[in-house]
Amino acid sequence: MEAQGRWSDARRLERGQMKTMLAELHRKFGGDCESEECFPSNPLRINNQNYIEFNDDTDENRSGKNDWCHCGNCVPMPTNIESICCHEIQNAEPYMLDFSCVTQHQFFHTFCERSETVHIVLRTVDQNLHPPPSKEMKRKLRKTAYRSFTAWIHGYLGAGNRRPIPACVVNKVRFAFPDDDHEYMGFKPSNDYAAEFMALE
Numbered sequence: 766m767e768a769q770g771r772w773s774d775a776r777r778l779e780r781g782q783m784k785t786m787l788a789e790l791h792r793k794f795g796g797d798c799e800s801e802e803c804f805p806s807n808p809l810r811i812n813n814q815n816y817i818e819f820n821d822d823t824d825e826n827r828s829g830k831n832d833w834c835h836c837g838n839c840v841p842m843p844t845n846i847e848s849i850c851c852h853e854i855q856n857a858e859p860y861m862l863d864f865s866c867v868t869q870h871q872f873f874h875t876f877c878e879r880s881e882t883v884h885i886v887l888r889t890v891d892q893n894l895h896p897p898p899s900k901e902m903k904r905k906l907r908k909t910a911y912r913s914f915t916a917w918i919h920g921y922l923g924a925g926n927r928r929p930i931p932a933c934v935v936n937k938v939r940f941a942f943p944d945d946d947h948e949y950m951g952f953k954p955s956n957d958y959a960a961e962f963m964a965l966e
Contacts (some may be wrong), residue, residue: 775940789930831932836866838933849947856918872917876909876940877934886913901943906942 827848831839835852842848852856852865860870867873875882887909896902911930919928930938 809897822903834932835932836868838866838927838936840936841933841960842932842935844927847932847935849931851933854918854931856920860918866933867918867931868933873914873934873937876913876917877938880906880941883910883913883942903944907938907964909940910938911935 795804825845827833827845828843829841831841831848833839833848834850836850839848839850851861854867857867860872861867864870868878876886877883885904887905890909890912891905897905911934914930914934915922915928922928
């Protein structure tokens with residue numbers, strides 16, 4: 766009974782502190798209506814200053830073919846956004862001085878294709894306590910390889926700022942970590958992701 770009384774006192778104190786804090790916030794930020802919602806409209810991802818919108822409405826239709834490829838390693842992709850060669854990625858140019866394709870660089874092989882390295886990076890950044898099933902594991906390995914490539918080529922991008930992966934890189938990563946059913950997600954701009962995935966970025 767005594768413990769329950771202490772718990773009730775603590776709850777009352779907590780409620781009092783919450784009311785004081787809300788009153789201070791209303792005073793500080795001009796909210797004069799106590800019934801006013803905290804978020805009258807859901808925050809949108811597009812308000813992120815680092816977010817870039819991808820324009821897929823180009824005159825050239827690249828999807829389903831690879832005659833736009835300059836490195837010789839690109840494969841046909843289902844959308845224009847994904848139909849991009851490493852030679853069209855300005856940040857990749859310094860790494861291709863001695864190569865015809867960015868996938869020939871030793872860094873790409875080590876951090877995006879080499880199974881042992883990609884596994885270690887995945888275990889470092891992943892929050893799973895146990896290895897996932899085989900299909901899910903390969904998907905996570907591909908995603909880890911893509912993130913390693915993006916971090917290497919583009920550096921710090923910030924949340925919501927996605928860049929398409931060149932088709933040659935996608936081809937090599939999928940070959941290194943293939944899906945048994947040949948089911949691949951493809952590129953998705955950040956606003957195409959379900960909210961629960963955005964929360965985990």
